[in-house]
Amino acid sequence: MKRYDLIVVGAGPAGLSAAIEAARCGMKVAVFDENAKPGGQLFKQIHKFFGSKEHQAKIRGYKIGETLLAEADEAGVEVFLNATVAGIYLDKEVLVQIGEAMTHFKADTIIISTGAAENMVTFDGWTLPGVIGAGAAQTMMNLHGIKPGQRVLMLGSGNVGLVVSFQLMQAGCEVVALVDAAPRIGGYGVHAAKIARCGVPFYLSHTITKADGTDCVTGVTIAEFDEHFAPIPGTQKHFDVDTICLAVGLSPMSQLLKMAGCTMVDDPKRGGQVPLVSENGETSIPGLFAAGDVSGIEEASSAMIGGRMSGLAAAAYLGFLSESDKEKRLADLEVALNSLHQGMFAPGSKGKTVAKTDEGIAVSQSLLKKGYLEDTDLERFVHRSNQTDKNSGIHPVIECTQNIPCNPCQDACTKGCIKVGKTITALPQIDDASSCTGCGMCIAACSGQAIFLVDEDYAPGFASITLPYEFLPLPQKGEQGTALSRSGQPLGIAEIIDVRNAKAFDHTPLVTIKVPAGQAMTARFYQPTTQAMEQ
Amino acid sequence: MKRISDHPILGEPEKGQLVSFFMDGKPMEGFAGEPIAVALKAAGVMVHRYTHKAHEPRGIFCAIGRCTDCVMIVDGVPNIRTCITPLVSGMRVQTQDGVTALEVSE
Numbered sequence: 001m002k003r004y005d006l007i008v009v010g011a012g013p014a015g016l017s018a019a020i021e022a023a024r025c026g027m028k029v030a031v032f033d034e035n036a037k038p039g040g041q042l043f044k045q046i047h048k049f050f051g052s053k054e055h056q057a058k059i060r061g062y063k064i065g066e067t068l069l070a071e072a073d074e075a076g077v078e079v080f081l082n083a084t085v086a087g088i089y090l091d092k093e094v095l096v097q098i099g100e101a102m103t104h105f106k107a108d109t110i111i112i113s114t115g116a117a118e119n120m121v122t123f124d125g126w127t128l129p130g131v132i133g134a135g136a137a138q139t140m141m142n143l144h145g146i147k148p149g150q151r152v153l154m155l156g157s158g159n160v161g162l163v164v165s166f167q168l169m170q171a172g173c174e175v176v177a178l179v180d181a182a183p184r185i186g187g188y189g190v191h192a193a194k195i196a197r198c199g200v201p202f203y204l205s206h207t208i209t210k211a212d213g214t215d216c217v218t219g220v221t222i223a224e225f226d227e228h229f230a231p232i233p234g235t236q237k238h239f240d241v242d243t244i245c246l247a248v249g250l251s252p253m254s255q256l257l258k259m260a261g262c263t264m265v266d267d268p269k270r271g272g273q274v275p276l277v278s279e280n281g282e283t284s285i286p287g288l289f290a291a292g293d294v295s296g297i298e299e300a301s302s303a304m305i306g307g308r309m310s311g312l313a314a315a316a317y318l319g320f321l322s323e324s325d326k327e328k329r330l331a332d333l334e335v336a337l338n339s340l341h342q343g344m345f346a347p348g349s350k351g352k353t354v355a356k357t358d359e360g361i362a363v364s365q366s367l368l369k370k371g372y373l374e375d376t377d378l379e380r381f382v383h384r385s386n387q388t389d390k391n392s393g394i395h396p397v398i399e400c401t402q403n404i405p406c407n408p409c410q411d412a413c414t415k416g417c418i419k420v421g422k423t424i425t426a427l428p429q430i431d432d433a434s435s436c437t438g439c440g441m442c443i444a445a446c447s448g449q450a451i452f453l454v455d456e457d458y459a460p461g462f463a464s465i466t467l468p469y470e471f472l473p474l475p476q477k478g479e480q481g482t483a484l485s486r487s488g489q490p491l492g493i494a495e496i497i498d499v500r501n502a503k504a505f506d507h508t509p510l511v512t513i514k515v516p517a518g519q520a521m522t523a524r525f526y527q528p529t530t531q532a533m534e535q
Numbered sequence: 536m537k538r539i540s541d542h543p544i545l546g547e548p549e550k551g552q553l554v555s556f557f558m559d560g561k562p563m564e565g566f567a568g569e570p571i572a573v574a575l576k577a578a579g580v581m582v583h584r585y586t587h588k589a590h591e592p593r594g595i596f597c598a599i600g601r602c603t604d605c606v607m608i609v610d611g612v613p614n615i616r617t618c619i620t621p622l623v624s625g626m627r628v629q630t631q632d633g634v635t636a637l638e639v640s641e
């Protein structure tokens with residue numbers, strides 16, 4: 001039987017991070033993953049991540065995955081693919097199915113980082129082909145280059161539902177509506193706003209009552225629900241769709257931990273059945289650790305930190321790392337983890353309604369219910385600097401109004417125009433004393449696509465607006481299309497006056513439109529004319 | 536077009552060689568190495584199997600090999616998860632009906 005110092009189950013961000021830290025301490029490490037490709041969820045995530053520099057913010061998920069793989073390789077980690085861990089026994093022995101063969105491996109420490117499985121909901125017709133999980137949609141379009149469908153309805157407004165809706169549009173699908181049974185949008189407002197400005201309607205307090213079709217989905221009916229979860233008569237809405245995408249939450253895949261005999265707890269805040277763990281992921285069984293989504297649903301950034309912590313703890317457990325070194329390095333990671341656990345979406349705030357930001361500003365109810373800021377919300381949030389560069393009237397407008405752990409906008413501006421401060425969940429502020437050159441780095445760095453550059457005096461009677469545009473075809477200079485409002489409503493003709501696609505923008509092209517001066521603070525998206533005709 | 540020819544972030548998808556295979560006896564094309572389910576999807580096939588008792592259609596649901604909704608008969612072997620099984624030139628894929636192949640009238 002093959003022996004290792006550490007066996008890691010699951011090669012997602014948590015497992016790879018754990019393996020890297022442990023191997024760097026000198027441990028002999030094996031990682032098993034059931035997939036043909038390592039990286040877990042990361043390889044489906046093509047958007048720029050939140051967080052700060054130490055959490056690899058503004059880097060796209062799949063790029064973070066590539067870096068982790070290279071690091072694991074360099075550290076001498078052995079990664080076994082198409083290798084499903086089927087059992088875990090006393091004395092840290094695991095049974096692995098590789099192809100048709102069942103093989104036993106043994107280690108002195110084990111880290112379980114098997115991630116999470118998607119939840120399901122049932123409704124009339126839910127088993128029809130065309131009803132898919134959000135993860136399936138991501139797998140098809142981002143890994144295999146195929147559209148899950150042409151017209152899609154998304155159920156679930158958490159970050160997964162929001163992010164996948166945007167990605168569906170990037171892949172060329174039409175998202176007809178975003179539906180959630182909750183009365184408020186669950187994910188980040190900035191993610192919702194990106195979709196709303198493309199014209200996608202949100203239906204809160206609604207759910208699916210029926211999927212139509214005999215051999216596959218041809219339509220869907222939704223209805224508003226009352227407080228007893230009964231559909232309210234007359235609120236039914238029907239959509240012609242070929243795909244219904246479910247993004248209704250994740251549950252930890254903790255079966256292996258249970259099988260191993262770890263003490264488990266039911267914790268709705270962490271997503272369900274999770275192991276009882278110490279801060280560095282040690283379970284009730286000495287030498288057996290859990291890291292990442294399997295010990296509580298969070299996100300990749302915290303999964304990587306959690307993984308590193310349990311990797312170090314496993315190394316110390318076997319004496320590959322001194323207690324004092326372990327304490328020192330864990331303390332640093334603790335700080336990094338804590339900075340992610342602040343703000344309105346912190347694990348501790350789950351299910352609570354937050355009425356005000358940390359700054360004491362009333363949150364936008366429109367953002368929570370419809371996915372976009374109302375014009376009346378702007379005064380409270382949008383700081384408009386008066387001071388601009390001598391040569392141009394360009395200045396940033398930041399529409400980021402919730403306390404989320406994120407600050408790449410601050411790092412992006414070398415002119416010091418944007419300040420988030422030490423607490424990364426604070427709302428970004430514009431520093432009136434600095435002058436903006438219009439370089440656009442802040443727009444491209446913003447994970448939430450919430451920054452716009454506005455010049456009210458672009459030409460007599462006209463304003464210019466620069467916005468991020470991650471869609472194809474990329475508009476051409478001189479072309480005319482339609483300016484859309486935050487809610488995706490057409491405002492009138494917009495002319496493309498500039499298109500920038502620098503390497504430093506990392507696939508976030510910046511498009512500058514010219515609109516009547518009165519639309520400087522209302523136009524936030526551009527729709528090419530051909531697209532308007534198709535719909 | 537179901538395939539994504541150009542993607543704003545990922546560019547052109549990397550694909551293997553174009554090969555032909557058979558779906559319920561009919562020739563179809565797909566890219567070698569991609570999951571069978573992806574080639575079927577590109578060809579517009581939605582139903583992968585019918586359930587044993589109620590004869591209800593099933594298709595891709597999880598796309599990562601967990602739900603078994605997408606299983607089909609591949610080269611005579613039933614219960615193959617087509618979402619994680621790579622396409623090979625000349626493969627014979629059949630709609631599964633319960634645990635046997637669906638009778639197709641030619």
Ligand SMILES: Cc1cc2nc3c(=O)[nH]c(=O)nc-3n(C[C@H](O)[C@H](O)[C@H](O)COP(=O)(O)OP(=O)(O)OC[C@H]3O[C@@H](n4cnc5c(N)ncnc54)[C@H](O)[C@@H]3O)c2cc1C
Pocket residue numbers: 009010011012013014015032033034035039040041042045047048049050083084085086113114115116134135138159160161163164253291292293294297298299300301302303
């Ligand atoms: C649509 C979407 C958008 C997201 N956006 C963000 C974001 O912007 N920022 C962010 O930080 N996070 C984001 N996340 C969350 C993030 O992807 C997850 O929290 C993170 O991937 C969890 O890491 P993990 O290593 O715990 O699990 P995973 O990434 O799920 O990896 C677990 C791995 O273990 C394997 N495995 C499971 N069981 C076994 C077994 N028995 N044997 C062998 N292998 C097994 C799995 O196949 C998988 O490869 C998003 C998630 C989704 C779905």
Ligand code: SF4
Pocket residue numbers: 396412413414415416417418435436437438439440441442443453
């Ligand atoms: S455009 Fe450039 S100078 Fe202006 S705020 Fe953004 S990063 Fe700073």
Ligand code: SF4
Pocket residue numbers: 190398399400406407408409410428445446447448449450451
């Ligand atoms: S404005 Fe700054 S803090 Fe807000 S989403 Fe963008 S980068 Fe993050």
Ligand code: FES
Pocket residue numbers: 594595596597598599600601602603604605606616617618619
């Ligand atoms: S679609 Fe779930 S196993 Fe293939």
